[in-house]
Amino acid sequence: MLLAAMTYSARKSTYETTQILILGFNGNLRSWWHNLLTEQDKQRILIATRTVVKTENSSTPIQAEEPDMVNQLLYTMTKHFIGSTQIHLNLATEALLGLKCHKMSRYKWYKDTFMARLYTLTTCGADVWKQKFVEGLPHYISKKFYQTMTTNSVNQQIDWANLTYGDISSTVQMICVSLCT
Structure with a gap:
């Protein structure tokens, strides 16, 4: 799944990559997404962001929000199916x-x-x-x-x-x- 995510993210936005991964779910993953997760859980995954610090042509660091849906999706799946590592x-x-x-x-x-x-x-x-x-x-x-x-x-x-x-x-x-x- 991680390999597919990296491949898709090379040409697609983070949101599109997440949607493609979700559409590809079958079996237990499909049931997990459609039946177990609440709409609130799904929204939390689909609007996930992370704060990054960027320095562009200046020495002053700037904090910016970047979409982080793919990582949030993979993390949520891992926690649900594998549990504690x-x-x-x-x-x-x-x-x-x-x-x-x-x-x-x-x-x-x-x-x-x-x-x-x-x-x-x-x-x-x-x-x-x-x-x-x-x-x-x-x-x-x-x-x-x-x-x-x-x-x-x-x-x-x-x-x-x-x-x-x-x-x-x-x-x-x-x-x-x-x-x-």
Whole structure:
């Protein structure tokens, strides 16, 4: 639905985009729009605006109202059909904590799955997730990773804050190549 909204909004006004989306409702969405929502709820969606601050050719910011019907429609649908997204975030955290890579033949799957789940969390930038990524690798590989990183560091400690997932991945791949040759 979001993709359709973005496509329509490229050539149509926000109001027209909202109307097109509503006309395309079928099944549960159609019943929800026609039977569950009151006229007041529908009007609230169809007249939604947001305040934006614009600076045009001057340093003085100007507040302006912009139509926000599409976002209001999508938000209302999400709240009605999905509810609170907090439970999904908690499940993503639990799934991430239990994720392991038992064989290096599954490393690409592990890395892709870990990253996909990680980016759903609000704490995705925390260093603890980098450590968790390494700890989810097979024991021998994670042990070699820690040895390699502490050997290459000045103070024999890993600086997780300056280490990226790309650095971690390339180090793991280097370790695997050195084990194979």
